[in-house]
Amino acid sequence: MTxxxxxxxxxxxVTLLVFSYLVKDNLLYRLALQAALGAAVGxxxxxxxxxxxxxxxxxxxxxxxxxxxxxxxxxWLVALIPGSLWYFxxxxxxxxxxxxxxxxxxxxxxxxxxxxxxxxxxxxxxxSLKPINPFAGPGxxxxxxxxxxxxxxxxxxxxxTTLLYFFFSLKSETPLVRHSVRIGRIMIMICxxxxxxxxVMTRMAYLLDRLRFLHDSVRTWLFPG
Amino acid sequence: xxxxxxxxxxxxxxxxYLATAIALAIPFIVGGRIPMPPTEPFMVTRRLYEAIxxxxxxxxxxxxxxxxxxxxxxxxxxxxxVVRHLCRRRVRFVVVSVGVTQLGPExxxxxxxxxxxxxxxxxGTDWVNLGFVQAGSDIKVVIENLCRDIHAxxxxxxxxxxxxxxxxxxxxxxxxxxHLVLSITYSPTPDWISLVKGQFGTPVAFGCMTIMSPYYHxxxxxxxxxxxxxxxxxxxxxxxxxxxxxKGTELIAFxxxxxxxxxxxxxxxNLGLWAARRSRRQAG
Numbered sequence: 001m002t003x004x005x006x007x008x009x010x011x012x013x014v015t016l017l018v019f020s021y022l023v024k025d026n027l028l029y030r031l032a033l034q035a036a037l038g039a040a041v042g043x044x045x046x047x048x049x050x051x052x053x054x055x056x057x058x059x060x061x062x063x064x065x066x067x068x069x070x071x072x073x074x075x076w077l078v079a080l081i082p083g084s085l086w087y088f089x090x091x092x093x094x095x096x097x098x099x100x101x102x103x104x105x106x107x108x109x110x111x112x113x114x115x116x117x118x119x120x121x122x123x124x125x126x127x128s129l130k131p132i133n134p135f136a137g138p139g140x141x142x143x144x145x146x147x148x149x150x151x152x153x154x155x156x157x158x159x160x161t162t163l164l165y166f167f168f169s170l171k172s173e174t175p176l177v178r179h180s181v182r183i184g185r186i187m188i189m190i191c192x193x194x195x196x197x198x199x200v201m202t203r204m205a206y207l208l209d210r211l212r213f214l215h216d217s218v219r220t221w222l223f224p225g
Numbered sequence: 226x227x228x229x230x231x232x233x234x235x236x237x238x239x240x241x242y243l244a245t246a247i248a249l250a251i252p253f254i255v256g257g258r259i260p261m262p263p264t265e266p267f268m269v270t271r272r273l274y275e276a277i278x279x280x281x282x283x284x285x286x287x288x289x290x291x292x293x294x295x296x297x298x299x300x301x302x303x304x305x306x307v308v309r310h311l312c313r314r315r316v317r318f319v320v321v322s323v324g325v326t327q328l329g330p331e332x333x334x335x336x337x338x339x340x341x342x343x344x345x346x347x348x349g350t351d352w353v354n355l356g357f358v359q360a361g362s363d364i365k366v367v368i369e370n371l372c373r374d375i376h377a378x379x380x381x382x383x384x385x386x387x388x389x390x391x392x393x394x395x396x397x398x399x400x401x402x403x404h405l406v407l408s409i410t411y412s413p414t415p416d417w418i419s420l421v422k423g424q425f426g427t428p429v430a431f432g433c434m435t436i437m438s439p440y441y442h443x444x445x446x447x448x449x450x451x452x453x454x455x456x457x458x459x460x461x462x463x464x465x466x467x468x469x470x471x472k473g474t475e476l477i478a479f480x481x482x483x484x485x486x487x488x489x490x491x492x493x494x495n496l497g498l499w500a501a502r503r504s505r506r507q508a509g
Contacts, residue, residue: 124443201456
């Protein structure tokens, strides 16, 4: 039995163990779950060393000490100082040292998040302003401009009524507000319906992928080569 | 009869699981195929296709392939169809896995190597896999660094060859050399949109799981995303556009059996609800 065949058999067995949860929560399912978790963490640590730390941190330092790379690469050792500050979270006495690195990271993240959100949200606000006058188009009044404007109108109604639904400080006694909030709720329900449909499709794709894997595994096992 | 129908409302969910599994297993067992009639693809798929078609020869497509076994069910077919198109059109491409999963480069390599070999594309000249870029707590920093200087952000490729020694990478240094960024993962981060499109003006497209697609439609409407592949359905449509049927077309045809099953379950559930109401009315 080759390593690939063994790996396929183990994969097929684990798939069946995970599927067994559909019948009932059981020990074998939990065993597969813990094994998958352990394997993911182990693989993650190994790949982080192999693909990131070793080529991008350890090897430049090693090369610098062996004279194969410029001496400035040895400065990567300095990264150990801020890196080790994270571990002071484990000490009550030296906890304050960890706040230095935490503060630095929060500052950097907040600055970048601010920029990122501005660049993400502002175009959205701009795109929400759509024309609803069919005469205003470059070609004047056409069937296309009428349909476009109707489409924009539906969008506008959806946008305003959905926002109104979340204005909890607004009194909903007047019929206009009450009906608008109701339309907003319907819009949200349509959106949630679309999301639920997408969820079903994704889950189906997952199941299909596993069934295909099981099918291929059995075929390989029965008809090797 | 009505009482029997009312029982449909409270059917044990395990029977439904079993029925769905059997429905999806039918094509594997019987080997039947549902013919897929050619349909007009969704505009988001077509826009991605057109963006790749319009790639000038001096630029490349940057693919962020950050998926592993967790989202292989849909992301694999998406990467396959796009890479097949790129290879056929001889559009050069650079693959990178930013932050999400450390297994990303291995999964991408497995898919691309096979397709590139079939198409006669050479590693280092036609395509490059830069491997995994650790993003830590903030992916924004990595994306911005990649945009400014790819060589400094990832000095070696997936096979640990210095990037500067690869022919293709001598011409590709920053986002200015990139025609399009395509992020294929479970849920692509909107930071690609804000930084790559918002700050540097390079078009961005996504390949995401179907479950995540409603969230990204707003970015299509605003023009922030130039195209999108939605699950296997998107991959199947893309394969239709390139006239190269592959995994997406196969999987979406298989999923039809499951969809029929779900529709039948919805119908039976509603029938059960109607019957329950009717029997209550009759009793009252």
